[in-house]
Amino acid sequence: MAPVDPPAAAPLAGITVIALEQAVSAPMCTRALADFGARVIKVEHPAGGDFARHYDDVVLGQAAHFVWVNRGKESIALDLKTTAGLDVLHRLLSRADVLVSNLAPGATARLGLSPAALAERYPSLVAMEIDGFGRDGPLSHKRAYDLLVQAEAGVCAVTGTAGQPAKPGPPVADVTTGLYAALAIMMGLYRRDAGAEAGIGADMGISLFDTMAEMMGYHLTYARHAGVDQIPLGMSSPAVAPYGAYPTADGHTVVLGTTNDREWQRLATTVLQRPDLAADNRFRTNPGRTAHRAELDAAITTWCAGHDLVEIQQIADSAGIGNARYNRPSEVLAHPQLEQRGRWREIDTPAGPITSLLPPAVVTGYDPPMGPVPALGADTDRILGEIGCTATEIDQMRATAVIGGQVRTEVGT
Numbered sequence: 001m002a003p004v005d006p007p008a009a010a011p012l013a014g015i016t017v018i019a020l021e022q023a024v025s026a027p028m029c030t031r032a033l034a035d036f037g038a039r040v041i042k043v044e045h046p047a048g049g050d051f052a053r054h055y056d057d058v059v060l061g062q063a064a065h066f067v068w069v070n071r072g073k074e075s076i077a078l079d080l081k082t083t084a085g086l087d088v089l090h091r092l093l094s095r096a097d098v099l100v101s102n103l104a105p106g107a108t109a110r111l112g113l114s115p116a117a118l119a120e121r122y123p124s125l126v127a128m129e130i131d132g133f134g135r136d137g138p139l140s141h142k143r144a145y146d147l148l149v150q151a152e153a154g155v156c157a158v159t160g161t162a163g164q165p166a167k168p169g170p171p172v173a174d175v176t177t178g179l180y181a182a183l184a185i186m187m188g189l190y191r192r193d194a195g196a197e198a199g200i201g202a203d204m205g206i207s208l209f210d211t212m213a214e215m216m217g218y219h220l221t222y223a224r225h226a227g228v229d230q231i232p233l234g235m236s237s238p239a240v241a242p243y244g245a246y247p248t249a250d251g252h253t254v255v256l257g258t259t260n261d262r263e264w265q266r267l268a269t270t271v272l273q274r275p276d277l278a279a280d281n282r283f284r285t286n287p288g289r290t291a292h293r294a295e296l297d298a299a300i301t302t303w304c305a306g307h308d309l310v311e312i313q314q315i316a317d318s319a320g321i322g323n324a325r326y327n328r329p330s331e332v333l334a335h336p337q338l339e340q341r342g343r344w345r346e347i348d349t350p351a352g353p354i355t356s357l358l359p360p361a362v363v364t365g366y367d368p369p370m371g372p373v374p375a376l377g378a379d380t381d382r383i384l385g386e387i388g389c390t391a392t393e394i395d396q397m398r399a400t401a402v403i404g405g406q407v408r409t410e411v412g413t
Contacts, residue, residue: 100130158230258322
């Protein structure tokens with residue numbers, strides 16, 4: 001599988017990223033870089049590769065997580081526990097701009113890829129290590145998965161309802177950490193290319209726990225200063241009221257919310273037709289409304305139960321009140337906001353074409369490459385040929401299980 005040439009206007013054209021990655025956090029980081037035109041070489045173990053390849057088989061026999069975060073990459077199947085495999089990795093790093101890893105605690109150091117070693121050997125390399133809890137501290141040795149980190153950081157305690165905590169559906173610890181990592185890498189590349197001192201990006205780390213602690217900023221600030229933990233409110237918010245989900249007359253659910261006192265006045269008078277609520281001193285400010293949330297929710301529930309979804313949304317839109325329809329994932333697939341704006345694109349996978357969403361950032365004049373999802377080791381021989389390996393050397397590495405993947409078709413002699 002040949003690499004997809006990024007458009008000439010690709011912001012990261014010419015940047016090569018080596019990825020020692022598994023699961024979601026690092027793959028999300030490197031996919032973001034690939035979306036902006038970087039060449040991403042994913043290094044996988046010949047025996048199975050990234051374990052996210054095998055989470056399920058719903059996408060033409062492939063895993064949904066894997067195809068989601070691994071488009072636009074190349075795959076080399078390489079056993080890094082062998083001397084020959086590690087030598088190949090270093091030859092790749094000598095030509096690379098970025099290294100991203102999220103291996104188990106201590107794994108990179110055991111491979112000789114500690115921050116200090118990388119900074120000394122590759123002073124212009126921007127290296128990002130993603131881990132669970134940071135390099136030091138009492139939990140640094142622990143394995144960390146999305147759910148575990150969300151529980152440890154308090155996220156589950158503010159999600160769901162009282163007595164029934166929940167994990168947010170999307171893997172928010174993995175995704176946000178990956179995106180923060182990509183942002184830091186962009187900083188490292190900028191500093192390097194601006195002539196900053198050598199090694200400026202060679203020691204960069206980010207942990208899922210620190211990212212989730214940042215995401216908990218509001219809740220932690222509130223708990224510190226109020227001295228209490230806020231009660232999770234399902235589809236509502238402890239910060240503002242009214243704000244929540246309400247059944248409609250035609251069997252749907254509408255989400256309505258206000259974020260300031262002026263919006264509340266419009267909701268009460270124009271939408272609910274309840275000037276008495278607007279004049280009630282208990283509801284004049286947001287602290288008062290949150291203290292009397294139940295009364296407001298009861299009034300809105302009664303009103304919504306007498307109107308169809310379309311009518312509610314038309315009235316709310318006319319009054320300048322935020323609203324949304326509660327959708328299931330299967331309904332979002334055909335969402336007109338995605339369909340009419342052409343947000344779905346076809347990409348190739350080893351099992352055939354599938355649809356994939358464009359990256360969220362819209363950059364005028366730039367069309368993301370949306371490259372294929374690689375088969376395990378699909379690019380092994382070609383990449384080895386690029387770094388000077390002969391056909392004989394490649395055959396020897398394959399015979400000794402240093403490499404895996406597709407059998408070579410054309411390499412150097």
